[in-house]
Amino acid sequence: ILNVEQSPQSLHVQEGDSTNFTCSFPSSNFYALHWYRWETAKSPEALFVMTLNGDEKKKGRISATLNTKEGYSYLYIKGSQPEDSATYLCAFLQGGSEKLVFGKGTKLTVNP
């Protein structure tokens, strides 16, 4: 069973703070890494799909980096806003598989 770990489990920050969290996955046979944003009472929405070692993706104030050799991805949020409050999920796809394996998520709360 593949292990996809996200840390921290939850995070509270103040409005305006920048923050980051981690997704760890097996470093062997990497194929793709997805990031999703899941607001309470809504559906998860895709942020990024990353496939290459060293990949950096950016969407507004949110960015992500990928290190496939050491098996981790960071998600950064610059200048957090209350509307950034959500659970952030990563999902790992191993080569040869059709199954995305999700981590348990990092729940971010941004206090005004």
Place this chain on the structure above:
Amino acid sequence: EAQVTQNPRYLITVTGKKLTVTCSQNMNHEYMSWYRQDPGLGLRQIYYSMNVEVTDKGDVPEGYKVSRKEKRNFPLILESPSPNQTSLYFCASSLSSPRTGGAREKLFFGSGTQLSVL
């Protein structure tokens, strides 16, 4: 509007009473999948489908059935629900399978079905 439509949003039923959760997408996506979300666990895949008439088991398929007779629909069937199937269920679709690689493989999720089996 491009979307994945999942029904019902909430369902309370009793043990053993067959039920179907419907899922439909209007984006001509090839790949569709069902997940369940339980407290303290990540999204776990139940079944997935690469295309019409092509389905395969995910990580937790026991007690579930699916069918893919048309490209747009992918219903989840619980023939004899049990209390351990109480969960939040999500249907998702993508343009092509995750292995194709790249942004086309991002998943679009339905609004979720909260199922309680008494």
